Amino acid sequence: MTARRPFALFERGMYLDGQRPVAFVLPGTLTGTLDEARLRAALDRVQARHAVLQSLVEQGADGRPWFVQQAAPPPIPLRVVERLGEDDWQEQARLECERLFDGGREPLVRLVWLRGHGRSDLLLSCHHCICDGLSAVGLLQDILAVCGRPDATLGPCFPLQGGADVVPPEARNDRRLRRRAYWKARLFAWLVRLQRIGPPVQYGPAYTVRWTIEPAAVAALVRRGKHAGVGVFAALCTAFMLACASVRGARGVDKFVSPVDARRYLPALQGGALFTMAPTVRLSFHRKAVMTDADFWTLARALQDDMRRQIDRLAPTVYEQLLGLERLHPLFERLIAYSRSRRAGRGVSLSYLGRLDGSSRDDGGFRLEAIHAPSALLEPTPANLVTIVGFAGRLDFAFISDESSMPRADAVRIRRLAMDLLQAATVWPAPAASGVGIPSVPVESL
Template identity: 30%
Template sequence: MTVRRRLSPYERVVWAAGEALPATIAAAVHVEGATTPDRLRHALAAVRTRHPLLGARVERTGPWRAWLTTRDVPQTPLRVVTAGAGRPLTRVMEEELQRPFTAATGPLARFVLVDGGTSFDLLAVFHHVVADGHSAAIVIRDVLEHLAAPATGRPVVAAPPADGLLPGPRVRPSDFVKLSRSLRIPGQASGPAPACSPATALTCRTWTLDRAETSALLERCRAEGTTVHAALCTAFARARRVPAPTRVAVAADLRRILVPVPRDSVGLYAASFVLPVDPGPGQGFWKRARDVKERLHRRLNPEELRPLVAGFRLMPLPHRMITALLHRSEKKSARFDVSLSNMRVSIPDRYGDLRLTALHGVAHTTLSGAPLVILVGFGGRLFLSVTSTDPDAAGLCERAVAHLRAAVAPTAAGTPALARPES
C-alpha cells in the first residue's frame, strides 16, 4: 500500500530545518539472546509495513508544499557490525548521528546490528520528521516482538500529523504570538554558545543508574515534592559553573494533549521550549528544584504546548527561506546551553527468548555544540546519554550527577554515583 500525505506546517519546518541542520535521533538497545541479520531484515520489513513513515521520503512539489510518500523508496538499510571489532557502541552512535538522511530519496529510518553472538545491540536511527523518542521505543518493541514471534497481517498504524490532533480551533492568532515569544533567545546573560567548526568531533557518552540508585533518586524527589526532570534541570544549571541562568531546552511529549492520542503511531509528536534555570547557589537544592517543577508544570500546560505546533500554520514561508533562516540563526548563536529530554519507556523487557536489558536515546539536532542530554527510564533504571562537540560535555554530566548525589545522600538508602562514562 502506497501512502502519500502532505507535510503539515509543523512537519514542514522540521524537514526544512533538516536540510541545513542535523535532524537525527536514535535509540540504542542491548538484547540478551541471539538473532541473525536475515531474521532482523525480515522483522524490519514487517515493522516498516506496519509503520509506513519508516519507509517514506519527502517529495517537494513547490516552494510551499511537500509530501511524505512511500512510493519508490529503497529497502530499509541494515548495517552489520561485529562486536569487539574495535567499534564500541558509542562509536557506532557517533558515526550514525553524523550521517545525514537524503530526504528526497528516503527511507528516513535505518538500523545497525552489533552482533555479539549470544547477545546483540540494535541501533535504530531516524530523521526527526518521522519519529520522536516514544516512536523509537515503539519501533524497538515491534521489531523485538516480530523477532520473537513472526506475524503477518498486523494492521497498519496511521500516523496523522500532530497539527491535526490539537484540541481547540484550527487557528488562533494568539498561537502565533506565543510561538514568536518561544522562538526568541531568552537569558542571553550567559553568552551565546559558539558554533562548532567542521573539524570538531561529535562524541556520545552513556551512563546507567542501577535500580538502587534510581530508586533512591525517585524516592527523594517524591519526598521533596518535585520531579526527576526538575532535579536534573537544577543539577545541570549548577554544573555549568556560571552565575547566570542556564538556558535549558526541554523536550515536551505532545501525545498527552492530542485527541485522539496517537498511542502506537510512529511520527513526530514532540516539541521543545527553552526554560531559563537559575542555579540558585544561595538556595537549597530541593527548594530550587521545587521552583523549577512549578515552572515546568506551567509550560507543559496544553495551552502553552499548543502554540509550539499550531503557530506554524500562521507562518507560511517557503521551504528555502525556512532553511536559510534557521541555518543563519544557528550559526549566529545557540538558543540553549543544554538540552534535557526525560522520558519513561513502558515497553516489555522480555520477547520470547530475548531480553531487553538497556535502552539509551541519543540525538544530533544542533550545530552549536550545546550538549544534548537524554534520560530514559526503563526497567527500574535510568539510562543517561550526552551528545555534543563540547569537550566538557561528559564532565558537565558528571558534575551534574555529583550535585544529585550530594542532594540525595543525606536521607536516601543509596546514592546515584556515575564515576565514568560507559564505552
C-alpha cells in the same frame, strides 16, 4: 492506497534538503539469539504500520519536499556488522549520526545489528524530520515485540498526516485561536525580514560523554524524592542546572529547556504515531526559593511545580504553531540562513525518555538487557543536549555538545558535579544550595 503531502515547516527545517546529517540514534543491547529472517519480517510489519515509512521524498516544483507513499515501498535498511566488543555500539552510533539518509530511495529509518555470540546490539537510526525520541522508543519496542513473537498485535496504523491535520477539530474551528496563529505568523515573518544575515557560524567537533547511575543509587534517589514530593526528572534537572551554574558561571548558559511530548495535546497521534515537533518548557528556579537559601529538594519541588504549570498551559501554543507556521514556507531559505548566522549552543536541553522497564521481557530466545541514552546530531550543532533514559533500574545519560560551544572538559566537570549533588541530595537532610559550592543559580520570577 497511496498518498502524498508536503513537508510541514518544522519537518522541512529538520530535513534541510537531505544534505546534512540530522539523525537520532537509539541503541539497545540484547542477550540471547536473534534470527535475521524474523528481524527482517519485524521491520516489514513495523513499516506497514506507518505510512511515512512507506514514503520516499520528492522535491516539489517550488523546491518544497513532499512525502510520497509508495505502493511497493523499499524496505527499511538493515545493516549487519559483526560484534567484536562491548563498546562497539558507541562507534557505530557515532557513524550512524554522521551518515546521510537517501530519502529519495529509502525510508528515513534504518537499523544496525551488531551480531555477536549470545549478545547483540541494535541501533535504530531515525531522521529527526520524522522522529523524536519517543517515536524511536516506540519503533524499537515494536520491532522487538514482533521479532520475538511474530503474531504480536501492534497498535493502529497511521496515514500521512500534515501538521494542521492532527490539530483537534475544536482547536481548528476556534476562530480566535486561528486569528492569533495568523497574526503571530505575520509578525514573525515581518521580524525575520528585518534581520541582517551574516555568514554561517562555525562550530567545533561534536562529542558525546556517556555514563550510568546504577540501580542502588537510583533507588535511593527515588525514595528520597518520593519523601520530598519530587519526581526523578525534576531532581535530575535541578542537579544539572546547579552544576552548569557552577562550572559555566551564572551567565554561561542562556537558558535551560526541556522538550514536551506534543502527543498529549494531539489525540490523532496517540497510540504510537511518529512525530518530530517537540514544544519546550523553560526551566528556572523561583526567585523566592533561591533567595531563602533553599535546600536541593525545595529547589527541585519549585522547579517541578513550574514545569507542570507550563505544560498544562502549552496546548494553545502547540495548536497556534501547527496552524500558523505553514505560512512561513516562502521565507524558509531566509529562516535557515538567519539561524545559521546566529551562534547556537548557549542553552541546555534536558530530554528524559522515561523509565522503559516494560520493554525488558523475554522475547523468543532473546532478552533486552539495556537501552542506552540516544545519540543525536542536529543542525547547526547538537550543543548542548542531555538525553536520559531509565531501564532495568538504571539511569543512562548522554551529554552531547561541540568543543566550541562547551569544551569536553567542562561537560565532564558538569557531569561529575551533577552526580555529586544527586548523591548528596539522597542524604538526610539534603544540603542547602549554598552549601554545595554553588555561587549563583538561574532564576526567573513566575
